[in-house]
Amino acid sequence: MFSIRTDLAVEAREIYKKSNKREVPGVKVDVEEEKDSIKITTVEIENEVGAKIIGKPVGTYITMEVPKIRHYDADFHDELSKSLAKQLCKIVQLKENQTALIVGLGNWNVTPDSLGPKVVSKLMITRHLKQYMPDQIEEGIYSVCAISPGVLGITGIETAEIIQGIIEKIKPDVLIAIDALSSRKMERVISTIQLGNTGISPGSGVGNKRMELTQNSLGIPVIAIGVPTVVDAATMSNDTIDLMIDTLIEQSKDNKEFYNMLKKVNKEEKYGMIREILNPYIGDLMVTPKEIDSLIEDMSKIIANGINICLHPAIELKDVNRYVH
Numbered sequence: 001m002f003s004i005r006t007d008l009a010v011e012a013r014e015i016y017k018k019s020n021k022r023e024v025p026g027v028k029v030d031v032e033e034e035k036d037s038i039k040i041t042t043v044e045i046e047n048e049v050g051a052k053i054i055g056k057p058v059g060t061y062i063t064m065e066v067p068k069i070r071h072y073d074a075d076f077h078d079e080l081s082k083s084l085a086k087q088l089c090k091i092v093q094l095k096e097n098q099t100a101l102i103v104g105l106g107n108w109n110v111t112p113d114s115l116g117p118k119v120v121s122k123l124m125i126t127r128h129l130k131q132y133m134p135d136q137i138e139e140g141i142y143s144v145c146a147i148s149p150g151v152l153g154i155t156g157i158e159t160a161e162i163i164q165g166i167i168e169k170i171k172p173d174v175l176i177a178i179d180a181l182s183s184r185k186m187e188r189v190i191s192t193i194q195l196g197n198t199g200i201s202p203g204s205g206v207g208n209k210r211m212e213l214t215q216n217s218l219g220i221p222v223i224a225i226g227v228p229t230v231v232d233a234a235t236m237s238n239d240t241i242d243l244m245i246d247t248l249i250e251q252s253k254d255n256k257e258f259y260n261m262l263k264k265v266n267k268e269e270k271y272g273m274i275r276e277i278l279n280p281y282i283g284d285l286m287v288t289p290k291e292i293d294s295l296i297e298d299m300s301k302i303i304a305n306g307i308n309i310c311l312h313p314a315i316e317l318k319d320v321n322r323y324v325h
């Protein structure tokens with residue numbers, strides 16, 4: 001069985017459903033549409049059967065698909081931040097006397113991998129204020145601290161080891177990790193946000209899996225927020241050829257010999273062949289949009305504001321935009 005690279009639970013479910021013509025056993029799915037074409041799919045993996053098929057731990061995965069996000073619209077981005085905050089608050093149970101640690105995963109020197117550090121730079125950080133001047137902080141502003149620990153190639157230290165040390169020292173009550181993901185569809189790149197309550201494996205989407213950040217390994221709940229920023233080149237090629245074959249099949253129904261030949265094409269074998277052909281020339285190439293710089297900038301602000309709204313309910317978005325850039 002071939003494995004198409006994706007970090008999105010909703011895509012793993014789609015792949016299974018397309019191949020087996022039925023819903024994934026042990027998985028419950030709910031789809032809702034919000035205004036401005038925001039599609040929200042909640043995938044609940046209820047048992048180990050569903051977890052094995054989807055390739056993710058038992059838990060909740062909320063996927064927000066927003067095709068309009070690529071067209072810059074400040075008002076729409078603000079509405080998306082509010083929608084994200086609403087979904088995030090469903091899985092983050094933080095009380096006013098507790099602390100949230102936000103971790104921006106990724107390499108700030110590589111644009112498609114810089115989402116986490118950029119989000120951290122736009123957050124409202126309050127732990128030091130709550131600690132040293134509590135009388136001046138109004139109710140509804142929670143204790144938030146953050147770090148961008150870098151990557152193993154820069155620091156020589158596993159990200160999980162850095163975070164474990166911080167947790168032992170400051171004892172936060174919840175960890176929210178932001179990371180760049182991979183998708184199997186180009187249209188989902190920088191137009192999809194996934195939230196999950198099962199933790200995260202940094203680098204897994206690009207075949208560079210590191211130590212897991214989970215409640216089992218860190219001792220506190222771990223919420224993951226991810227956005228696909230890259231697509232595997234072999235997957236793109238595979239999908240393109242599939243579309244071409246489907247078109248040829250539709251156009252060649254009168255030519256039964258050619259039609260039957262196309263219908264016999266084994267899609268699993270084809271994907272493996274594409275990887276073998278491409279690998280000597282480009283290796284494990286990942287593809288990202290040419291305007292990735294501006295897209296990452298926009299998305300990092302949307303996610304940061306979503307977190308700010310969720311963790312500081314006393315502050316309105318207009319106030320956040322005044323003080324965070």
